[in-house]
Structures are given as structure tokens and as C-alpha cells.
Amino acid sequence: QSALTQPPSASGSPGQSVTISCTGTSRDVGGYKYVSWYQQHPGKAPKLMIYEVNKRPSGVPDRFSGSKSGNTASLTVSGLQADDEADYYCSSYAGSNKVFGTGTRVTVL
Amino acid sequence: EVQLVQSGAEVKKPGESLRISCKGSGYNFTTYWITWVRQMPGKGLEWMGRIDPSDSYTRYSPSFQGHVTLSTDKSISTAYLQWSSLKASDTAMYYCARQGLDVWGQGTTVTVSS
Numbered sequence: 001q002s003a004l005t006q007p008p009s010a011s012g013s014p015g016q017s018v019t020i021s022c023t024g025t026s027r028d029v030g031g032y033k034y035v036s037w038y039q040q041h042p043g044k045a046p047k048l049m050i051y052e053v054n055k056r057p058s059g060v061p062d063r064f065s066g067s068k069s070g071n072t073a074s075l076t077v078s079g080l081q082a083d084d085e086a087d088y089y090c091s092s093y094a095g096s097n098k099v100f101g102t103g104t105r106v107t108v109l
Numbered sequence: 110e111v112q113l114v115q116s117g118a119e120v121k122k123p124g125e126s127l128r129i130s131c132k133g134s135g136y137n138f139t140t141y142w143i144t145w146v147r148q149m150p151g152k153g154l155e156w157m158g159r160i161d162p163s164d165s166y167t168r169y170s171p172s173f174q175g176h177v178t179l180s181t182d183k184s185i186s187t188a189y190l191q192w193s194s195l196k197a198s199d200t201a202m203y204y205c206a207r208q209g210l211d212v213w214g215q216g217t218t219v220t221v222s223s
Binding site: 001036045046051089096098101102 | 158214
């Protein structure tokens with residue numbers, strides 16, 4: 001399976017919004033509702049931010065939201081804060097396996 | 110508190126064998142699969158495979174099938190990732206995570222160098 005495609009980088013000023021795309025195929029993103037997003041700060045383990053396309057685990061701010069259209073999923077971070085600066089990865093169920101995205105580095109200007 | 114605690118960093122030579130561990134606590138270990146994820150230096154996340162601790166049923170990514178082995182010992186709530194013959198290209202950080210990837214271990218750094 002090929003990795004899902006994400007833009008290498010995205011940026012925004014504090015208080016602004018940034019949206020990250022995650023493009024797959026009908027065999028992964030487009031075929032299932034099981035798209036997740038993870039935040040990873042340097043030297044840290046990833047943290048689940050969104051699951052099942054648009055659900056937030058307890059403790060994740062509602063500034064983080066997810067959506068999906070066809071074979072592309074998106075993560076939007078509203079009201080950017082300094083601590084949002086990190087790498088973000090999407091993942092999708094792909095049959096009996098799971099596949100990750102290529103990752104996007106979000107910079108808060 | 111639900112947590113996964115992984116074994117410490119390893120430095121090995123090519124051709125050597127290795128087993129790293131991931132111990133779960135704070136929940137019923139046999140109720141959730143354990144997934145393993147590789148992150149090579151400066152690179153992204155790669156799904157390696159998963160194991161069901163209740164019956165040791167495994168699924169491997171085609172990219173890792175035949176090169177690593179997943180196992181568990183449910184009596185001590187521990188999952189394992191094993192190599193029989195390491196390569197330099199196995200140098201990476203390895204994470205375990207609970208089904209749903211909602212809980213992650215802290216990662217184990219594996220360095221393979223002659």
C-alpha cells in the first residue's frame with residue numbers, strides 16, 4: 001500500500017486557521033469512515049487528535065476538526081496557538097491493514 | 110491510568126537478533142489489539158502490523174511481512190516486536206500503540222551499526 005498524500009508543510013499566524021489535506025484512494029480514505037489524525041511534537045510520541053473522520057478524543061480542543069469528501073480527508077486547526085506547531089499525520093483503514101499519510105509540518109508564524 | 114511502557118534503547122550489529130517489548134497497564138490488555146509503528150530518522154510514520162493479545166492473531170504490512178515477528182504474553186500484559194537478523198536499515202524509532210491508536214508507548218530507539 002502507498003502512503004496517503006499530505007502537503008509537506010502548512011503555516012498560519014496565531015489565531016488563524018490552517019487546513020491540511022490527506023489524499024488516498026477508494027481502497028482506503030474513500031472506502032471507509034476510519035480516518036484519523038495525529039499530532040507529533042519533536043522527540044515525542046504521536047497523539048491522537050481526530051478519529052473516525054471527525055470525532056475528537058476526550059481532552060482534544062474543539063479547535064481541531066476533521067472532514068472527508070471522496071478520497072480526501074482534511075484536518076482544520078482553528079485559532080492557531082504556538083503549541084499547535086508540530087507534525088501532523090493522517091491515517092486510514094485500508095482493508096485489513098492501516099496506512100499513514102506522508103506527514104505535514106505545521107508552522108505557527 | 111492507561112499506559113503502554115516500552116523497553117529501552119538498543120544498539121545492535123547487523124545480523125544480530127532483537128526483541129523489544131511493550132507493557133500495557135490500566136486496562137484489560139486482551140481486549141485491545143496492539144499495533145507497531147516504525148519511524149525512521151527524520152521520516153514519517155509507517156504501520157508495521159498488529160496483534161490481538163487474546164489469541165495472537167496477527168496482520169502484517171506487506172512491507173514488513175517476513176522480516177519481523179509480533180507476539181504477546183498476555184499473562185504479563187506485554188507485546189513484543191522481534192527481529193531474527195537485523196539490518197542497518199532497521200535503525201529507527203519503534204512505537205507500540207493500542208487499538209485505535211489512542212494510547213501510545215514512549216517509543217524504543219533501535220540503532221543497527223557495525
